[in-house]
Amino acid sequence: MAKIVVVTSGKGGVGKTTTTAALGAALARSGQNVAVVDFDVGLRNLDLIMGVERRVVFDLINVIQGEATLHQALIRDKRCDTLSILPASQTRDKDALTSEGIERVMNELRERFDWILCDSPAGIERGAQLAMHHADHAVIVTNPEVSSVRDSDRIIGMLDSQTARAQKGETVEKHLLLTRYDPSRASRGEMLSVEDVVGILSLPLLGVIPESEDVLKASNVGAPVTFASPESVPALAYFEAVARLEGKDIPVTIPTEKRGLFDRIFKKRGS
Amino acid sequence: MSFLDSFFSRKRPEASSNVARDRLQILLAHERQAQEGGDSTLLRTLHAEILEVLARHVSIDEDNVQIKMDRGQKCSKLEIDIQVPQSGLRAQVSTMTPNEDL
Numbered sequence: 352m353a354k355i356v357v358v359t360s361g362k363g364g365v366g367k368t369t370t371t372a373a374l375g376a377a378l379a380r381s382g383q384n385v386a387v388v389d390f391d392v393g394l395r396n397l398d399l400i401m402g403v404e405r406r407v408v409f410d411l412i413n414v415i416q417g418e419a420t421l422h423q424a425l426i427r428d429k430r431c432d433t434l435s436i437l438p439a440s441q442t443r444d445k446d447a448l449t450s451e452g453i454e455r456v457m458n459e460l461r462e463r464f465d466w467i468l469c470d471s472p473a474g475i476e477r478g479a480q481l482a483m484h485h486a487d488h489a490v491i492v493t494n495p496e497v498s499s500v501r502d503s504d505r506i507i508g509m510l511d512s513q514t515a516r517a518q519k520g521e522t523v524e525k526h527l528l529l530t531r532y533d534p535s536r537a538s539r540g541e542m543l544s545v546e547d548v549v550g551i552l553s554l555p556l557l558g559v560i561p562e563s564e565d566v567l568k569a570s571n572v573g574a575p576v577t578f579a580s581p582e583s584v585p586a587l588a589y590f591e592a593v594a595r596l597e598g599k600d601i602p603v604t605i606p607t608e609k610r611g612l613f614d615r616i617f618k619k620r621g622s
Numbered sequence: 623m624s625f626l627d628s629f630f631s632r633k634r635p636e637a638s639s640n641v642a643r644d645r646l647q648i649l650l651a652h653e654r655q656a657q658e659g660g661d662s663t664l665l666r667t668l669h670a671e672i673l674e675v676l677a678r679h680v681s682i683d684e685d686n687v688q689i690k691m692d693r694g695q696k697c698s699k700l701e702i703d704i705q706v707p708q709s710g711l712r713a714q715v716s717t718m719t720p721n722e723d724l
């Protein structure tokens with residue numbers, strides 16, 4: 352059965368798009384059919400992070416308005432043929448996203464894919480609501496920082512009240528993904544710890560993604576970090592998150608300060 | 623990053639940022655143009671008209687016409703992939719009359 356996952360946060364810039372790309376790519380690598388869908392109308396970026404920006408012809412709104420079929424709008428990833436991208440519109444008005452249109456597209460996606468990952472826009476307005484509406488699962492992307500945790504709490508409330516599942520008396524399965532986690536700052540007490548955030552939001556933890564330059568490098572070259580550097584610490588954390596999303600019961604690796612002797616001695620030279 | 627890594631990376635140009643710059647230059651050139659109704663409007667028109675012409679000759683599913691784009695620095699590549707099924711061909715033959723003016 353196809354699963355729809357919304358990647359959401361409330362707060363902007365916490366790593367939703369990075370996460371949608373990384374999780375989608377990791378799921379697709381295991382041979383499952385995956386579609387990643389950009390809901391950020393007017394500010395699309397998933398195409399850029401996935402490296403397909405030069406190939407976009409049609410978008411979600413074209414499909415909703417009947418100007419293109421879903422098949423024509425989906426862009427097949429060149430690195431992994433079980434991965435497809437449905438871009439958001441860059442120029443059209445947000446109001447063109449009708450809830451009936453989205454429902455139709457989601458139903459069609461369910462028939463063709465095993466996983467549908469929806470990259471939500473920031474905020475709690477219509478765009479974010481539409482992105483979460485059909486979700487079976489929600490990945491709540493949170494940074495260890497007060498305003499991000501507060502906004503995540505708002506989003507959790509919305510997932511529990513405004514989604515299709517909530518309206519049917521069912522629940523959206525919620526998972527907390529802590530991103531941009533800096534272990535050294537957390538250990539110095541400058542940043543909320545993993546336990547703090549889990550304790551406050553009381554959600555099961557899907558994974559902890561460290562702050563890492565590998566994420567920036569991957570975005571530079573237009574590849575999900577799980578493709579660009581699959582052995583890197585953030586990629587391994589995303590692969591682990593995918594295993595948990597698939598229902599595997601594995602412990603969450605909490606990033607630690609892994610500094611070599613050289614780094615410690617030459618700390619001033621390094622990053 | 624270990625000391626050795628940072629030692630070597632100093633000698634090498636920062637490759638991924640160059641890729642990022644080139645990608646952005648191409649993308650933004652096209653997007654700025656698109657705001658004046660360029661690129662994507664043209665594609666959409668082409669798509670609609672190609673389908674219209676096709677429909678006059680063969681019966682094909684809209685899903686079997688794929689338009690692919692690859693935007694480049696100086697020029698873009700537009701690839702149109704049309705799958706004509708056997709049944710579509712037969713439809714074409716059967717609708718052709720000797721005097722048809724095409």
Ligand SMILES: Nc1ncnc2c1ncn2[C@@H]1O[C@H](COP(=O)(O)OP(=O)(O)OP(=O)(O)O)[C@@H](O)[C@H]1O
Nearest residue numbers: 363364365366367368369473531561562563566567
């Ligand atoms: N683990 C990480 N380490 C370092 N940088 C990261 C990490 N995750 C995300 N970033 C960076 O943070 C910035 C925001 O990420 P991203 O675009 O994924 O966030 P977003 O939640 O989708 O933002 P928006 O709300 O604007 O859609 C980007 O520059 C990205 O490269």
Ligand SMILES: [Mg+2]
Nearest residue numbers: 367368391396
């Ligand atoms: Mg985003």
